[in-house]
Amino acid sequence: MTVVSTTSTRRRLLGAAALTIVALALGGCATTSTAMPAVATATNPAPSSPTSTTPTSPTSTTPTSPSTPAPAAGTVVLDTDLASADGRASIHLRVVATGQDDYVVQTSAYRSTLGEPLAVFFRQFDEQVGDTISEGVSFGYDAWGAPGETAQVPDARFRLQEAGDDPSFLRTAVLVNRPETSPWQVLGVSELHWSTPDRHPDLHVVDTGPRSGATGTVESAGGVPRWYHVAAGDRLADVATRFGVTVSDLHYLSARQALGLAYELQAGETLNLDRTKR
DSSP states (O other), X not given: OOEEEEEOOSOOOOTTSEEEEEEEEEOSSSOOOOOOOEEEEOOOOOOSSOEEEOOOOOOOOOOOOOSSOOOOTTOEEEEEEEEOTTSSEEEEEEEEEOSXXXXXXXXXXXXXXXXXXXXXXXXXXXXXXXXXXXXXXXXXXXXXXXXXXXOOOOOEEEEOTTSTTOGGGOOEEEEEEOOSSSOEEEEEEEEXXXXXXOSOTTOOOOOOOOBTTBOOEEEEXXXXXXXXXXXXXXXXXXXXXXXXXXXXXXXXXXXXXXGGGGSOOOTTOEEEXXXXXX
């Protein structure tokens, strides 16, 4: 069985603009369904009573690497069952560390008598049965079974690509129906309880002021930087340097708001700087 990664456009806007849903399609199965990438919209949460600031006295800082090593290869960081509310479809999900900054989802015990295409997605929101999914960021795989047939998918695995070194911002796993276009209906939910280590225990964000490649504005609360608004020409490495953190730290902090940080920053994006809001 071959796991195929499909990602829609690599340039995306946050706030009121479009954000890519990242989906891994399960290929090589006994199914006639075709996995399709999906695009949805996402809205950044509003910060609580921040004070807008634009520092003007840049100083140099040297970002440090995460001080906690990645879990050893084979370490299980999540183990859960996911089933539809009516019990007619279910699957077991286990997330295992690769020994680097990546994780693999192993699936087993899949069964369904629903007779329709299904999908599993890891979501950054607290979803409920009956909800519809039409926005946000998802990880998962789909294309199980054609209408009118029962799909028994062989055990498979897929990587949590682009989730960074700590995927614990993903709050729920959902089982959804898979029509040709969204929105998709949530048929089952599993709340996720991760055992990933804190890779950034010494993370402290300090704004040293605008510099070339990091000229955006900062919103602070209680004198602590909370949000960064990207300006035209900003570069990820320079933004990290401005706040005395690493690019990996920015991925960690903004996982829920800007999962596409691996790509080019866009003017108007908002990056989270508060680890309690991750």
